[in-house]
Amino acid sequence: MRVLLKRLVAASPPRPPALNSIGVFVCPRKYEAERAWRRSKASMLAPDLPDVWSPLSPASSTLFSPARHHDNDDLKPKIINGKAIAEEIRLGIASEIRQMKDSTGKVPGLAVVLVGKRRDSRSYVRYKVMACEEVGITSILAELPEDCPELDVVNAVSNFNKDPSVHGILVQLPLPQHMDEEKVLSAISLEKDVDGFHPLNVGNLAMRGREPLFIPCAAKACIELLLRSGVELIGKNVAVIGRSRVVGLPISLLLQRHHATVSTIHAHSKNPEDITSEADIVISAAGVANLVGRNWLKRGAVVIDVGTNPVEDPNSEHGYYLTGDVCYEEALQVVSAITPVPGGVGPVTIAMLLSNTLDSARRAYGLS
C-alpha cells in the first residue's frame, strides 16, 4: 500500500496568558471565552419540548414576535463574524486540551485521509491540519495517489480505526471517480466518525430524545453562529436550501430539534423564492454562486450562507475567488444579519471538527 503517513504532532498547546504585575491575567476577555466556549450537548441538541397543541388558543396568533425590521426601518445588518467566533471556540478547545494533557498526559488525535492532488481538497486539508496544530490536536495525514485502488483507502481507514491515539477519522471528499464513497465512509468506525455521516448518527440526530455521538460539523456551525448572534430558533420559519447529507440534511434535522419550523428546498423545488421570502432565517447550502437574490429574502431575515463557491477570476491571486450562495450586496439591503463568505460558516465548521475530535478523545479516555 502506497500511503504517505505524516504524523504532525502539534507543538505544546498554547499556554494560558501569564499573570501581569498585579496578579491579573492578561487578555481576560479571551480567557473568559475559554470557559464559556463549550456549548453543552443538551443545548446543541436543544431541549425536548413536548408537542402540546393548543388549537383553540393557537400560539400562532399570540406568540409570534413581530419582525423587528419593517420597510421604513433603517436597516444596519449585522455581519456575523465567523472568524472571531471560531477563534473563541478554538481558544476554549485549546484550554481543555491543555487540561487533558496535564491530567492524563494525552491529547486528541485526528486522522485525515487525502486521495489525489485536487487543489481545493489539499487546501481544505491544510486548513484542518493547521487548526489541529493550533489547539494541540495531533493530526495524522494519510496521502494516497489518485490512481490507488479503493481497498488501499479502506485499509488506511481500518488502520486508523485500530489506532488508539486516533479519535477522529475524516476522508476528504470527493474521492476519485473509481471509488465508492459510501463504501469508504462506511469503513470509519462509529466512535471515530467525527464528520457525523454514519447512518446511525444521522438517525440519532433525526430522533428527538436520542443523542448522536457526533453532530455533523457544518450543522453545528450554523447553530453556533445563530445562537451566538442571539437569534431565537423556537417556532421560527427557517428555509434550508440544499439537502446534501453533508450539510443540508443535518442542518434541517438539527434545526427541527431546536423547534424551528423547517422547510427544505432543493433543486426540484418549484418557486423556491416563495418559501424563502417568508422565512425568518434562510440557510443556504446549495453550492450555487449567487442563487439567492434580494427577492428571495424577507426584510429583516437572518441569512447563514454555507456555500463556498469558486468563481474564476484571472485577476485574483489563485485564478479564482470564493463566493457564497447568496448575492451578498443585494442581501445587505434587506437582511438583519448575514454571514460573509469567506469568514462566516467555514472557520466555525473547522472549529466544530476540532470540538468533535476533542469530544471523542474525552469519551475514549473516560473523561466526563
Added chain:
Amino acid sequence: MRVLLKRLVAASPPRPPALNSIGVFVCPRKYEAERAWRRSKASMLAPDLPDVWSPLSPASSTLFSPARHHDNDDLKPKIINGKAIAEEIRLGIASEIRQMKDSTGKVPGLAVVLVGKRRDSRSYVRYKVMACEEVGITSILAELPEDCPELDVVNAVSNFNKDPSVHGILVQLPLPQHMDEEKVLSAISLEKDVDGFHPLNVGNLAMRGREPLFIPCAAKACIELLLRSGVELIGKNVAVIGRSRVVGLPISLLLQRHHATVSTIHAHSKNPEDITSEADIVISAAGVANLVGRNWLKRGAVVIDVGTNPVEDPNSEHGYYLTGDVCYEEALQVVSAITPVPGGVGPVTIAMLLSNTLDSARRAYGLS
C-alpha cells in the same frame, strides 16, 4: 415471567378463485390487483434524482404546473378510499405468501407484544392479528400484565429475536409509565424491526442513496395513498403537520426522498396555517381532532389525514367516535382529494405492516 403466549396460526392462506365453467378466473379485477400490488422498494424510496440547480433559467417559473382548481371551479373532491386500497394490497400479499408456502413450506411470522389492558391498544392489536390471519401470516401475541417489570418485556422481545419463525416484532405503544419505551424498542433486532423505528433504519431513510431495511408503516401508507391516487410528488409543496418518530418524522423524510419540498410543522410553529395554506399536499399527523380547518387549506390541495382521535360521545356504541385532525366537512369545500377517518390511512398502515413482515420473511428465507 408471566407472559401469555398465543400462537395464532393463520388458516391456510386464501386460495385463488376457482376457474368458472368456461375456464376463466372469477373476480379477475381483484386478482389483477394481486400481481400489481407490490411497489418496488426503488419506487417507494423514489429515484435518486441529482440536485442540479439551474438558477439562471429557474425551474421555478417554467415548470410549475398551475393548480388544477381555481376559485370558480366546481370542485368534486375525490374521497381516497383507504379500505379498498388496503384490500388490494392484502390480496397481493396473500398471493405472495401462498407462493412462499408452496415453494418453501414456510410462511411469515409476526410477534406482537401487548402490555396491560388499554382498550385502544387491545383494539389495535386485534386488528393487526386479524389482518395477519387474513393474508396467511402467523401471528404470536405475548400478553403481559400492566404491572410487570420492564425486564419481562425486554425478555419477551429477546426471545422473539431468537425465534426463526418470527420475522417481525412489534411492541404495542404506549407502554405503562414505569417502563422506558426507548429501552424496550431498542431490544428489537434490526432485522425484525418491522415498524422501522430503529435509529439505523431512520438514518438510512433520511440519507438518499441508502436503503433502510424497513420504512415505517404510516409513512409508507401515505405514499401509497398519494401514488395510487395519481398525485405527483416531485417539486410539490407538502406541509407535514406533526413530527413524531412514529408518523411525522418518517413521512417528512420519505417525502423528501420523493423530491417534494417539505415543511414540517409542529406544536411550536407560529402561524402554521400560513404554511399549510400554500401547500399542494397537506399531511396531518398531529393527533389533534379538528386542528386543520378550511382556512388552513389551499383550494385544490390534497389532504392525507393520519390523525385518529377518539371523541367522547355517549350516543355512540363504544362511548366515543373516531375523527381525524382535519375538519372533514370544511375541507370538502376546498380540497381536490382527501382521505376519510376512519377508512383512510389506518387500513393501509396495517397493510404496510403485513408488507414489511413479508419482506422480512423473504429476506430471512433468501427469496429475491
